[in-house]
Amino acid sequence: MRTWAAVFGGILILSAAAPALAGVQYAADGGTFVTLVRNGAATTFQMSYSSGGEPALNGANLGTFSLADGDTLVLMSFTNKTYEESGSDIMGGRFAHRVQHAGENAAFVTNLNNGWQQVSVGWELHYATDMNINLLSGLTNGTYQLEVFALAQGNFSDFLLQNNNGSNYIATFTVTQEHVPDPVAEVTENGKVIVPFAYTTNTGFGNELFVVGNHPDVGNWDPQYARKLHWTSGNVWTGQVAIEAGYALEYKFIVRTNSAADYCNPLNVQWMSGPNLTTNIIAGPGAPYAGKTVYYYSGWTNAAIVYQSGLNTNWYGTAMTRIGSGRTAGEYLYSIDGIGAPGELLTFVLNGNLGGALYWDHSPANGGNYYTRLDTFVLQDGNVFNYWPPATVSVSRVTKTNVTSSLPAPLNARAVWVYVPRGYDQNTWKKYPVLYMHDGTNVFRPGGVWGTWAAETNADSMISLGMMRETIIVAVDTSTNRSREYIPPEDDEGAGPGMADQYAQFLTGYVKPMVDSTYRTLTNRADTVVMGSSYGGLVSLYLGLKTSVFGKIGSLSSAVLPATNFMAWIDANDTHGRRIYLDMGTIDLDALLWDTGWQAYNLFLQDGYAVNHDLCYVVGCGQTHNEGAWDRRLPGAYSFLLNTLDEPNLLTQSANPPELALVVSTSRAFSVSFDTLKGRRYRLDHTTDLVNPQWTGVATSVVEQLLWSTTTLSDTSSPAGGPHLYRVSAVEWPE
Numbered sequence: 001m002r003t004w005a006a007v008f009g010g011i012l013i014l015s016a017a018a019p020a021l022a023g024v025q026y027a028a029d030g031g032t033f034v035t036l037v038r039n040g041a042a043t044t045f046q047m048s049y050s051s052g053g054e055p056a057l058n059g060a061n062l063g064t065f066s067l068a069d070g071d072t073l074v075l076m077s078f079t080n081k082t083y084e085e086s087g088s089d090i091m092g093g094r095f096a097h098r099v100q101h102a103g104e105n106a107a108f109v110t111n112l113n114n115g116w117q118q119v120s121v122g123w124e125l126h127y128a129t130d131m132n133i134n135l136l137s138g139l140t141n142g143t144y145q146l147e148v149f150a151l152a153q154g155n156f157s158d159f160l161l162q163n164n165n166g167s168n169y170i171a172t173f174t175v176t177q178e179h180v181p182d183p184v185a186e187v188t189e190n191g192k193v194i195v196p197f198a199y200t201t202n203t204g205f206g207n208e209l210f211v212v213g214n215h216p217d218v219g220n221w222d223p224q225y226a227r228k229l230h231w232t233s234g235n236v237w238t239g240q241v242a243i244e245a246g247y248a249l250e251y252k253f254i255v256r257t258n259s260a261a262d263y264c265n266p267l268n269v270q271w272m273s274g275p276n277l278t279t280n281i282i283a284g285p286g287a288p289y290a291g292k293t294v295y296y297y298s299g300w301t302n303a304a305i306v307y308q309s310g311l312n313t314n315w316y317g318t319a320m321t322r323i324g325s326g327r328t329a330g331e332y333l334y335s336i337d338g339i340g341a342p343g344e345l346l347t348f349v350l351n352g353n354l355g356g357a358l359y360w361d362h363s364p365a366n367g368g369n370y371y372t373r374l375d376t377f378v379l380q381d382g383n384v385f386n387y388w389p390p391a392t393v394s395v396s397r398v399t400k401t402n403v404t405s406s407l408p409a410p411l412n413a414r415a416v417w418v419y420v421p422r423g424y425d426q427n428t429w430k431k432y433p434v435l436y437m438h439d440g441t442n443v444f445r446p447g448g449v450w451g452t453w454a455a456e457t458n459a460d461s462m463i464s465l466g467m468m469r470e471t472i473i474v475a476v477d478t479s480t481n482r483s484r485e486y487i488p489p490e491d492d493e494g495a496g497p498g499m500a501d502q503y504a505q506f507l508t509g510y511v512k513p514m515v516d517s518t519y520r521t522l523t524n525r526a527d528t529v530v531m532g533s534s535y536g537g538l539v540s541l542y543l544g545l546k547t548s549v550f551g552k553i554g555s556l557s558s559a560v561l562p563a564t565n566f567m568a569w570i571d572a573n574d575t576h577g578r579r580i581y582l583d584m585g586t587i588d589l590d591a592l593l594w595d596t597g598w599q600a601y602n603l604f605l606q607d608g609y610a611v612n613h614d615l616c617y618v619v620g621c622g623q624t625h626n627e628g629a630w631d632r633r634l635p636g637a638y639s640f641l642l643n644t645l646d647e648p649n650l651l652t653q654s655a656n657p658p659e660l661a662l663v664v665s666t667s668r669a670f671s672v673s674f675d676t677l678k679g680r681r682y683r684l685d686h687t688t689d690l691v692n693p694q695w696t697g698v699a700t701s702v703v704e705q706l707l708w709s710t711t712t713l714s715d716t717s718s719p720a721g722g723p724h725l726y727r728v729s730a731v732e733w734p735e
Helices: 216-221 455-464 500-518 535-546 564-572 589-606 627-641 650-655
Strands: 003-008 011-016 032-038 041-046 061-066 073-083 092-101 109-113 116-120 123-128 142-153 169-176 192-200 207-213 230-232 236-244 248-257 277-280 292-298 302-309 312-319 321-325 332-339 346-354 357-361 370-372 376-380 383-385 397-404 413-420 434-437 472-476 528-533 552-556 579-585 615-620 661-665 670-677 682-687 696-700 708-715 725-730
Touching: 032 061, 073 092, 192 248, 207 216, 207 236, 216 236, 230 589, 236 589, 292 302, 292 346, 292 650, 302 332, 312 332, 376 650, 383 455, 397 500, 413 455, 413 500, 434 500, 455 472, 455 627, 472 500, 500 535, 528 535, 528 627, 535 552, 535 564, 552 627, 564 589, 579 589, 579 627, 589 615, 615 627, 661 708, 670 682, 670 725, 682 708, 696 708
Parallel strands: 061 169, 292 376, 434 472, 434 528, 528 552, 552 579, 579 615
Antiparallel strands: 003 011, 032 041, 032 073, 041 277, 073 123, 092 109, 092 142, 116 123, 142 169, 192 236, 207 248, 230 236, 248 277, 292 332, 302 312, 302 346, 321 332, 346 357, 346 370, 376 383, 397 413, 413 472, 661 670, 670 708, 682 696, 682 725
């Protein structure tokens, strides 16, 4: 039996020759790509490890294709870059593929392509486009293999003869003649889909691999905002990124020098060769309403909104409708609905006329445009609310108290400052998440000798924009023993073994009980946040990962450098289940902390965290290790850890009550399906008295975790005979 040899990306494949290839020798050692079009969506796959392409075709599951639904799978094009040695000549390119059931030995189909492009001395680019090969032709029900080769005819050298264990580039897919329902994404609670990325390459010392693409979730083609992957054995780079559901993503892998000095340099990038890689992010459940609804209190005689939404960069202007009187004489309530896209960022400004003059309403928080992700909101006195606010809203305030404990000095007493947000005095029905911060003297204005984070001013601004939940902030003072209190007990910064476990006792055993008993707080883990900077960032990680109290962690300019044993503990344990914000500046002390900060990020990727979902890393270009830099980055930390989309929007619920669709109705069973909104529990009620109904709950849903979805509730033991009346009600939040 004759054999033939083909080299893919420096990998040798030996196989029994198919008749069409008998007596021909081929080699391909450069980047090799194949483009498949699945139901109209093109995806470019890598075929060789040296190609720089992703996703890999080998081992890929292309999905299920329904002949009854008219699904299509088309092989459209390939490209193959081939290197030549001195004196060698590659005469042509050839692409081979076959489709077969597992275990079969079908003949390869080859497509000769004599066209080639001399890209540079010593190498050629072979290609075929618009091949338009229907891979489903003649297939029946079953699971199939698609096997492909990209070949270059001519000589090849001994250094290419490497072994790939005889494996070919094989993907699988399934064909059925039955109808297949459209897939629905498993979206995150804020409307994104977690997408895994993996690519094998040697980036070289000091370089790392990133993914960047045509959506802000992957940097919007800006290398500085690309998402870093982490290295694993075999030069495999992996990581997960949460990306907007239903988006047609284009992306590439890039290599960057990951140092503080080079990170913010726009020229610090090596782009993957070849065309953009593409994939369609699967769509999630659709919103039960079209666009956003805005309510606006103003004394103008008319009002209009100018807005831009999501990835649509166009600006639109539309008049608002006067729907009623305002809070006082001469004020009116205006509204507009159906603008922008549900779940997306809305940037807007308002204008109107009064006494023949045109006025504009800009955000007091920044002097410019308002912006929020809320889908339904009231704008009142420059503040965005996701509930109907009282006519008069108290401003935020900071008070100082002292907390004592039975712990040894200096943990026996500590000054504590507490910030309560706007409207705390009037909204007595409301409970609040709590953020605990360290180095309390520096948290609020005027701050201490090192400056201030201006945490209350930043919170006021972000809350007023609807970009941060109304939150109680607790700032706990530090002591002269700071360098031990903020160090994990298994580590020693040089002043003695760490005392973070004792500081944790003080915070969780004394400070938190005082706060929970004095203020209206949400006491569960998901609504309890911890944040700090430098060693305060380190102790925040310790508190978030080694206690069961804090569900969200902010670690700014985290000084994990001396915490080698704690970092080893993170490496050895599964820490998944928190939400973590990390950041770092690029100069001075932050430059010294740079590598270990990214080491923490890598460990969290290793544990399954997904960027944009439960992990965020921000680089402050040109920023140093001080309160001024943390003040600048604090708004981003607030919006990630205390996202307003985390809580139910009471206005959206009231504007969009559940609409029922009958699923089952028999003499003893009744089921309905309906749209659900985040943070709500729904109850199916029943009555037999149509005149004076006395409602009885017969079924209750779980609390909805997604922005929107659908659910079904059933009464499986409906009484026989007589009329029956059912309703679905949303349980008030908080219950």
